[in-house]
Amino acid sequence: MRLSKLIIGGAKNLFVNKLRTGLAMLGIVIGIGSVIALVSMGEASKAAVQTQIQSIGSNLLTISPGSQSSGMVRGAMGGATTLTNDDAEAIMTDSSITTVANVSPEYSSRAQVIAGKNNTNTQVVGVTPAYEEVRKIELSSGTFITEQEVNAMSKVAILGPTVAEDLFGEGVNPVGQTIRIASKNFQIIGVTKSKGGSSTNNDDRIFVPLTTAQKQLFGVKYLSSIALEAKSENVMTKAQNQVGYLLLERHGISEVSSADFRIMSQSDILEAASSVTGTFTTLLAGIAAISLVVGGIGIMNIMLMSVTERTREIGLRKALGAKKKDIISQFLIESIILTFVGGVIGIMVGVAGFYVYSVINESTFVVTTVSALLAFGVSALIGVVFGWYPARKAANLQPIEALRYE
Amino acid sequence: MKKTSIEISHLCKTYQTADIETKVLIDISLKIEEGEYVAIMGPSGSGKSTLMHILGALDLPTSGKYLLDGQDVSLLSDDQLAEIRNKKIGFVFQAYNLLARTSALDNVMLPMNYADVPDEEQKPRAEKLLEVVDLANRTHHTPNKLSGGQQQRVAIARALVMSPTIILADEPTGNIASDQAEEVMAIFQKLNDRGSTIIIITHEPDIAVHAKRTIHLKDGVIISDEKNKKRHLIKIKDKYEAI
Numbered sequence: 001m002r003l004s005k006l007i008i009g010g011a012k013n014l015f016v017n018k019l020r021t022g023l024a025m026l027g028i029v030i031g032i033g034s035v036i037a038l039v040s041m042g043e044a045s046k047a048a049v050q051t052q053i054q055s056i057g058s059n060l061l062t063i064s065p066g067s068q069s070s071g072m073v074r075g076a077m078g079g080a081t082t083l084t085n086d087d088a089e090a091i092m093t094d095s096s097i098t099t100v101a102n103v104s105p106e107y108s109s110r111a112q113v114i115a116g117k118n119n120t121n122t123q124v125v126g127v128t129p130a131y132e133e134v135r136k137i138e139l140s141s142g143t144f145i146t147e148q149e150v151n152a153m154s155k156v157a158i159l160g161p162t163v164a165e166d167l168f169g170e171g172v173n174p175v176g177q178t179i180r181i182a183s184k185n186f187q188i189i190g191v192t193k194s195k196g197g198s199s200t201n202n203d204d205r206i207f208v209p210l211t212t213a214q215k216q217l218f219g220v221k222y223l224s225s226i227a228l229e230a231k232s233e234n235v236m237t238k239a240q241n242q243v244g245y246l247l248l249e250r251h252g253i254s255e256v257s258s259a260d261f262r263i264m265s266q267s268d269i270l271e272a273a274s275s276v277t278g279t280f281t282t283l284l285a286g287i288a289a290i291s292l293v294v295g296g297i298g299i300m301n302i303m304l305m306s307v308t309e310r311t312r313e314i315g316l317r318k319a320l321g322a323k324k325k326d327i328i329s330q331f332l333i334e335s336i337i338l339t340f341v342g343g344v345i346g347i348m349v350g351v352a353g354f355y356v357y358s359v360i361n362e363s364t365f366v367v368t369t370v371s372a373l374l375a376f377g378v379s380a381l382i383g384v385v386f387g388w389y390p391a392r393k394a395a396n397l398q399p400i401e402a403l404r405y406e
Numbered sequence: 407m408k409k410t411s412i413e414i415s416h417l418c419k420t421y422q423t424a425d426i427e428t429k430v431l432i433d434i435s436l437k438i439e440e441g442e443y444v445a446i447m448g449p450s451g452s453g454k455s456t457l458m459h460i461l462g463a464l465d466l467p468t469s470g471k472y473l474l475d476g477q478d479v480s481l482l483s484d485d486q487l488a489e490i491r492n493k494k495i496g497f498v499f500q501a502y503n504l505l506a507r508t509s510a511l512d513n514v515m516l517p518m519n520y521a522d523v524p525d526e527e528q529k530p531r532a533e534k535l536l537e538v539v540d541l542a543n544r545t546h547h548t549p550n551k552l553s554g555g556q557q558q559r560v561a562i563a564r565a566l567v568m569s570p571t572i573i574l575a576d577e578p579t580g581n582i583a584s585d586q587a588e589e590v591m592a593i594f595q596k597l598n599d600r601g602s603t604i605i606i607i608t609h610e611p612d613i614a615v616h617a618k619r620t621i622h623l624k625d626g627v628i629i630s631d632e633k634n635k636k637r638h639l640i641k642i643k644d645k646y647e648a649i
Binding site: 319 | 464484485491493497499507516519
């Protein structure tokens with residue numbers, strides 16, 4: 001029997017029992033819809049994390065102070081004071097370091113900031129001019145901190161867009177104004193562009209010269225991190241090793257495992273973040289897949305019912321010369337139509353759901369064709385898998401028993 | 407000499423339900439030649455319907471041989487049997503067995519779908535046959551909008567659409583009014599005149615007299631098999647000349 005006739009006949013039959021067809025389809029709609037929506041949400045958050053991390057710079061290596069081992073006791077990571085300005089200087093000048101282009105020593109801490117009547121508590125980061133290049137900072141107005149300002153311990157500040165808005169309101173250019181950081185007056189010399197991404201952390205910052213931060217504001221001699229720009233993405237590992245051994249030597253540590261610092265590349269951070277969001281996506285997809293299987297079982301149930309109901313019709317068709325494959329394809333086509341149409345509606349529902357989510361969460365709205373095609377294929381496959389058993393059952397009926405069936 | 411169309415020898419059919427064995431047909435031997443017009447009669451439970459199902463390759467005998475056009479039916483696969491039902495045999499059932507919610511035309515076209523008759527041939531062939539059975543103006547009616555007699559004529563058109571050599575009719579007039587029954591019998595007579603083998607199952611002597619030969623069954627055994635001496639011939643109307 002020709003495919004076009006099978007499809008028309010199948011659609012007609014499904015149309016007779018609108019409610020039943022609709023309910024059976026609903027299972028697939030919900031299954032496919034949730035697969036599309038949940039997988040897209042997972043992918044979107046993954047993409048958001050990636051773009052955010054990429055925007056910080058892909059040649060970036062970050063050295064954080066680690067815990068110092070004293071005997072069997074290990075202090076908390078990151079809380080230590082083992083990185084110094086001299087370490088940064090050594091990385092810049094030592095002859096063993098051939099793969100690092102720029103070194104940005106940083107000290108950051110939270111502080112209360114006041115501008116007129118407004119005040120906010122934000123991250124104050126002491127930086128050198130290298131920070132702009134290493135951390136890919138762009139200014140929307142003003143200039144970045146200069147070498148002279150670092151040497152002179154100038155009280156100048158560059159605001160992140162969030163801080164600027166908090167202190168001066170939207171659309172106001174605060175360059176030239178004065179703010180108070182920890183009771184000291186700072187002149188604003190620039191505002192950075194927004195880094196974007198769902199996290200606004202990068203925008204909620206104030207940059208001041210490193211020396212000013214260390215000596216005038218917080219009274220420390222160590223660094224909270226050193227950011228390095230490798231010469232290219234290809235030498236990241238090499239740079240990591242060169243810097244690592246230099247610092248081990250400088251800190252008098254012979255074993256790598258007891259290092260009092262940690263060097264993370266952008267790809268390390270990316271991997272960690274991806275694996276978290278990846279697990280999340282897998283979990284969501286798993287839940288969605290379960291609802292899809294439940295939908296498939298619903299289809300099978302309906303098809304089995306339909307076979308029983310139409311036993312006489314099957315008997316008649318066989319009496320008139322229908323072969324097994326004719327009966328199988330007739331019922332298979334019906335279940336495929338069910339899952340296919342359900343799949344299409346499910347994709348639309350899923351995309352709509354994801355759209356609502358992306359509007360609410362201000363996240364990116366991208367539906368990958370792969371996930372749509374996959375959902376499409378899976379729904380058709382479910383039609384075949386769950387339609388197969390009922391179709392076989394129908395085809396194997398003996399014509400005379402089927403005809404006699406009341 | 408005429409070709410033998412159907413030949414059964416020592417055919418038995420037994421139904422097994424739980425531990426009760428019911429012998430429906432017992433050692434039946436029978437020959438039907440091409441172009442014969444046979445009525446199979448008997449009270450209900452005599453096994454006449456079972457015999458027809460076996461003749462129509464809808465059911466297989468428990469033992470014995472059935473040769474259809476010289477071919478041993480018991481050796482054929484399910485799909486080969488389906489092909490025989492499709493091409494060699496035209497069924498007319500007491501309950502019409504038309505597809506519900508399907509137009510008369512589509513019902514008549516159904517067997518052609520299973521024989522891969524080209525689409526462009528299907529419709530003209532079905533329309534012509536519906537015209538022959540006097541339903542040219544009912545082609546798009548669904549069975550529930552047709553009378554019993556009209557439905558049975560649709561079923562006859564369907565039985566004829568593959569030009570089978572054998573027409574098997576199981577109580578074809580059982581559910582329809584007597585004037586309609588006469589029409590149906592006229593069609594069978596005309597088909598037989600043209601050379602088709604007709605086998606009719608009936609319990610009504612009025613219907614059996616249309617045939618050339620009558621076989622009586624009782625309790626699964628043939629009790630008589632004779633030529634009809636007084637055959638009732640219907641005056642064939644011109645409209646059936648097209649068959």
